[in-house]
Amino acid sequence: MDCIFCKIVNKELPADIVYENENVLAFKDIHPKAAVHILVVPKIHIESINSENSENIVGDLILAAKNIIKRDNITGYKLLFNIGREGGQMVDHLHMHLLAGNPS
Amino acid sequence: MDCIFCKIVNKELPADIVYENENVLAFKDIHPKAAVHILVVPKIHIESINSENSENIVGDLILAAKNIIKRDNITGYKLLFNIGREGGQMVDHLHMHLLAGNPS
Numbered sequence: 001m002d003c004i005f006c007k008i009v010n011k012e013l014p015a016d017i018v019y020e021n022e023n024v025l026a027f028k029d030i031h032p033k034a035a036v037h038i039l040v041v042p043k044i045h046i047e048s049i050n051s052e053n054s055e056n057i058v059g060d061l062i063l064a065a066k067n068i069i070k071r072d073n074i075t076g077y078k079l080l081f082n083i084g085r086e087g088g089q090m091v092d093h094l095h096m097h098l099l100a101g102n103p104s
Numbered sequence: 105m106d107c108i109f110c111k112i113v114n115k116e117l118p119a120d121i122v123y124e125n126e127n128v129l130a131f132k133d134i135h136p137k138a139a140v141h142i143l144v145v146p147k148i149h150i151e152s153i154n155s156e157n158s159e160n161i162v163g164d165l166i167l168a169a170k171n172i173i174k175r176d177n178i179t180g181y182k183l184l185f186n187i188g189r190e191g192g193q194m195v196d197h198l199h200m201h202l203l204a205g206n207p208s
Contacts, residue, residue, distance in 0.1 A: 059162055
């Protein structure tokens with residue numbers, strides 16, 4: 001498997017990890033678009049929201065984001081999925097952007 | 105209940121409805137930010153992603169979006185939640201933006 005996010009999940013590549021539980025890993029985006037820009041990913045490899053049954057794991061991603069924003073006292077934020085190249089998806093491992101604060 | 109999206113769900117206010125199932129209603133945003141700009145909302149009133157157990161209904165919204173994009177042959181798209189006033193949430197009934205095509 002040559003997936004960069006799988007390698008981050010497996011700790012084979014470095015990342016600035018901000019949250020982890022049994023099913024989910026969250027780490028800082030290396031090209032932040034806002035003061036807070038975190039990627040929340042399932043540990044299992046799923047290509048995108050378009051993949052079959054993706055809707056069954058999105059709840060885990062949302063819950064992880066809610067835990068992060070409570071822990072970090074973030075009051076307003078955005079959760080964003082880009083799907084497909086035309087939708088702006090750059091890595092084919094499902095990921096949710098958590099964005100807060102001013103654009104950077 | 106003085107919630108504009110509840111009124112749309114209850115057909116007390118008009119909207120350009122594009123999809124409906126038992127749990128979810130989807131309709132065109134009246135101020136579109138892209139060629140396709142649809143709001144996907146749960147029929148029950150939940151204030152936001154920050155509300156307790158919101159993660160349990162997000163799967164229904166995602167599945168509805170997937171049904172819409174398959175039906176309408178949309179290849180690339182974005183799914184966005186704005187949470188809290190600082191996050192850009194304007195209506196306090198949980199809603200997911202489905203965006204595709206060029207910004208408008």
